Amino acid sequence: MFIRLSRLLLPVISLAMFIGSGLVLYWALTTPCEIAQLPGAKKIRIAEKDISSEVAQTKPRLETFMPLFVRRFQSPLYDPPPPPTPPPPKKKVIPPPKVTLVATMPEPDGGGSVMLTIKSATVVRQLGDVISDGKTSAKIIEINSQDIVLEHEGKRVTVSYSE
Numbered sequence: 001m002f003i004r005l006s007r008l009l010l011p012v013i014s015l016a017m018f019i020g021s022g023l024v025l026y027w028a029l030t031t032p033c034e035i036a037q038l039p040g041a042k043k044i045r046i047a048e049k050d051i052s053s054e055v056a057q058t059k060p061r062l063e064t065f066m067p068l069f070v071r072r073f074q075s076p077l078y079d080p081p082p083p084p085t086p087p088p089p090k091k092k093v094i095p096p097p098k099v100t101l102v103a104t105m106p107e108p109d110g111g112g113s114v115m116l117t118i119k120s121a122t123v124v125r126q127l128g129d130v131i132s133d134g135k136t137s138a139k140i141i142e143i144n145s146q147d148i149v150l151e152h153e154g155k156r157v158t159v160s161y162s163e
Contacts, residue, residue: 067076097133101159106143113149115159 099115102122115123115131125131130139131150138157142149147160 016105080098094136094153096133096138096150096157097136099131099159101148101161102146104143106145 030092030130101115115125125140127140127143130137132138136152138150138152139149141151141156150157150159
């Protein structure tokens, strides 16, 4: 109901305001403007000053406005698209530490394993220990009878006797 009433009422109000402003403009243009002088008022004369010499001295030069002529006042109609983002750098894949498995001793509570490292040193490590070759490291997470499982950078790596 309100929408139907406003659809009818808004054009009627707009038309009435347009006609009213037209009538005010017509009245202003057709009515003569008379200046009434009060009885007994004195006439005042305003002294005129010649300012043509001042205007000639302060005449602006073209060089003053040259930066405005060079300036570009229009902008594009849309924002340019952002520059493409560069692809992320490729992550270097670091291999797990190189170890040679010599023997495993699996036990129910997590057995130890004997292995030979790069430096030809024989070391004994338990389940949960971290092995390192100086460059990378890995954690022992599982010990089986034929191999061990290392966790390196979130990946599982199996080391068996043949490696």
